[in-house]
Amino acid sequence: MTGLAGDGLQIAIPQGALFEGCLDLLDALGMDTSGLRSDSRKLLYEGEPFSVVTMRPSDVPTYVEHGTADLGIVGKDVLAEYNPRVYELLDLGFGACRMVFATPAEHDHARQAQRRLGEMRVATKYPRTTAAYFERTGRQVEVIEVRGSVEIAPLVGLAEGLVDLVATGRTLEENGLVVREEIATCTARLIANEVSHKLKGGAIDAICASARAWTGGEHGAS
Amino acid sequence: MIHPIPPGTRDILPEEKLELRDLGEKLLGAFAQFGYREVATPTMEYEGVLERGDEWAAGASYRLFDEQGQVLVLRPDMTIPIARMAALRYVDAPPPLRFCYLALAYRSVQPRRGQQREFLQAGVELIGVPGLAGDAEVIAALCQALDAAGLGEFRIGVGDGTLYSSLARGLGVEAEPLLEKLAERDFVGLERVLGDLEIPAGQARALAEIPRLRGGPDVFEAALELGGEGRIDEAIARLRELNDLLGDYGVADRVIFDLGLLRELGYYTGAIFEVYDPAFGFTLGGGGRYDDLLGRFGKPGPAVGFALLVERLHIALAEEHEETLEGEAELREGVLVVGGLDRDVELARRLRERGLTVDAVLAGTPDPRGLARDRGLRHVVTATGSARATYEVVSGERDPSIEAAIEL
Numbered sequence: 001m002t003g004l005a006g007d008g009l010q011i012a013i014p015q016g017a018l019f020e021g022c023l024d025l026l027d028a029l030g031m032d033t034s035g036l037r038s039d040s041r042k043l044l045y046e047g048e049p050f051s052v053v054t055m056r057p058s059d060v061p062t063y064v065e066h067g068t069a070d071l072g073i074v075g076k077d078v079l080a081e082y083n084p085r086v087y088e089l090l091d092l093g094f095g096a097c098r099m100v101f102a103t104p105a106e107h108d109h110a111r112q113a114q115r116r117l118g119e120m121r122v123a124t125k126y127p128r129t130t131a132a133y134f135e136r137t138g139r140q141v142e143v144i145e146v147r148g149s150v151e152i153a154p155l156v157g158l159a160e161g162l163v164d165l166v167a168t169g170r171t172l173e174e175n176g177l178v179v180r181e182e183i184a185t186c187t188a189r190l191i192a193n194e195v196s197h198k199l200k201g202g203a204i205d206a207i208c209a210s211a212r213a214w215t216g217g218e219h220g221a222s
Numbered sequence: 223m224i225h226p227i228p229p230g231t232r233d234i235l236p237e238e239k240l241e242l243r244d245l246g247e248k249l250l251g252a253f254a255q256f257g258y259r260e261v262a263t264p265t266m267e268y269e270g271v272l273e274r275g276d277e278w279a280a281g282a283s284y285r286l287f288d289e290q291g292q293v294l295v296l297r298p299d300m301t302i303p304i305a306r307m308a309a310l311r312y313v314d315a316p317p318p319l320r321f322c323y324l325a326l327a328y329r330s331v332q333p334r335r336g337q338q339r340e341f342l343q344a345g346v347e348l349i350g351v352p353g354l355a356g357d358a359e360v361i362a363a364l365c366q367a368l369d370a371a372g373l374g375e376f377r378i379g380v381g382d383g384t385l386y387s388s389l390a391r392g393l394g395v396e397a398e399p400l401l402e403k404l405a406e407r408d409f410v411g412l413e414r415v416l417g418d419l420e421i422p423a424g425q426a427r428a429l430a431e432i433p434r435l436r437g438g439p440d441v442f443e444a445a446l447e448l449g450g451e452g453r454i455d456e457a458i459a460r461l462r463e464l465n466d467l468l469g470d471y472g473v474a475d476r477v478i479f480d481l482g483l484l485r486e487l488g489y490y491t492g493a494i495f496e497v498y499d500p501a502f503g504f505t506l507g508g509g510g511r512y513d514d515l516l517g518r519f520g521k522p523g524p525a526v527g528f529a530l531l532v533e534r535l536h537i538a539l540a541e542e543h544e545e546t547l548e549g550e551a552e553l554r555e556g557v558l559v560v561g562g563l564d565r566d567v568e569l570a571r572r573l574r575e576r577g578l579t580v581d582a583v584l585a586g587t588p589d590p591r592g593l594a595r596d597r598g599l600r601h602v603v604t605a606t607g608s609a610r611a612t613y614e615v616v617s618g619e620r621d622p623s624i625e626a627a628i629e630l
Contacts, residue, residue: 189410194504195499195500199500201437
């Protein structure tokens with residue numbers, strides 16, 4: 001059994017936008033990433049000094065929280081949304097995105113809905129982050145959770161606006177949406193299981209130190 | 223028909239219950255070796271009374287009203303009730319007082335395996351022994367209990383709840399915002415807050431790196447080097463002395479000193495500890511020193527204790543002995559007696575008198591062998607009324623005392 005019970009370390013990394021950055025970091029940590037970079041459907045790569053398992057981003061905190069992965073790399077957006085009971089050890093500096101509130105460039109009904117109906121509807125994949133943001137900034141909203149392509153929501157009238165993670169901004173632009181408010185900047189973070197953090201402290205600190213050095217170099221400290 | 227039970231509660235069926243009882247007895251047995259005596263306190267207490275111990279009543283979540291409209295809560299832990307009990311019933315008793323317990327407690331947590339809303343705790347409270355002498359005994363008792371339970375690979379994380387605030391104060395920095403980040407386990411946030419403060423780099427480094435130090439006694443030197451003007455000499459000296467005492471107890475190698483350790487409950491005033499095992503991704507329990515608590519109930523005095531989450535311990539044990547989860551459960555030394563309820567009650571009686579566990583069923587019950595296997599019984603005796611009863615084993619050796627009982 002890998003994870004806590006094994007001697008080595010198991011790291012969970014997210015598929016998708018952060019994957020390439022993770023591979024570059026793993027290279028710097030001395031892992032042979034050729035298997036991961038290949039077209040293989042394999043999800044678990046066992047090896048020394050650590051094993052890597054790939055998964056969808058929102059699952060990384062779950063595996064790390066339960067200890068089946070000792071470490072994980074995950075975006076701050078996911079961490080803020082799920083608030084897992086894990087140690088957040090390092091800002092890895094890559095994968096920078098902005099969490100924003102956006103509405104249609106033309107036909108923007110958000111303000112009117114807020115004033116005349118008391119609340120506006122906001123579609124999002126991040127319901128907790130969204131609710132917390134609007135509460136913090138004093139506005140009543142209805143949060144409508146959608147699972148994908150949140151840009152459609154304001155275009156077809158499901159909501160007046162959306163909260164989503166934005167990288168280049170192209171998707172919003174192409175769908176006639178404009179960023180109205182910036183909520184947070186999210187980068188990739190290194191997280192650790194609370195028990196692994198103690199029982200495999202030496203190995204984890206070593207990885208943290210190497211990762212910090214790598215972050216300070218190519219990608220710049222943030 | 224489905225009969226739901228509240229989320230976070232469970233029915234515990236015989237096989238699991240037997241294992242939990244066995245585990246509980248081993249833990250209490252270990253506590254007894256250190257002189258701890260088992261007590262029980264009410265499951266429901268007055269909210270107002272528990273709040274004397276801690277303003278949030280230590281996170282009590284379930285409230286009821288009695289016939290006078292008084293608010294009662296289901297106890298969220300045993301430490302505050304035992305403090306109340308000691309202050310009330312042991313006013314003039316000479317120290318030390320040693321109490322232990324195996325009891326259910328209640329919190330409205332997010333239910334998951336090993337984290338229920340109604341959960342079983344095993345723990346001790348040592349009252350009247352101040353400082354390291356008390357801390358060391360309690361940690362040693364904890365190790366003894368985990369050994370008795372059969373957990374091979376555990377470690378105890380030990381920290382000092384006052385260390386970081388002393389460090390911050392010594393450096394002239396407000397501790398609250400930093401402690402908040404530490405409590406959230408957010409080292410990135412901690413560094414960010416430190417970055418926003420206008421303090422010398424050495425101080426920022428101390429505040430960022432000292433809480434990351436964990437391991438053996440070598441962390442003490444490292445902390446002192448980083449600490450500079452921060453007032454951590456006392457806390458470090460205490461931890462060093464604790465380490466020596468733990469060596470005398472023979473448990474120093476089980477301890478990981480963790481200078482960033484924080485516990486969630488608000489009443490800890492000194493040493494704090496947590497239990498870890500590589501077979502389980504969450505802590506198995508914890509505790510610490512709480513010298514202010516008894517005073518709040520009118521009998522000031524030092525106290526230290528810990529609580530183990532028995533269900534988590536059980537899971538960790540099962541995972542550690544992974545191979546026992548595969549395959550079939552072992553069969554017990556018990557006898558299924560077909561006809562033991564009606565055709566030949568005397569036979570069942572004779573078997574019981576020989577100290578055997580007897581599971582009696584009606585004569586003519588089909589598939590006795592399969593039934594015995596299901597119930598985890600190794601032997602099957604079938605009463606025939608007139609002729610001698612028949613005896614077969616489901617597995618393993620025949621038992622001569624069963625043979626003898628059948629002869630009569």
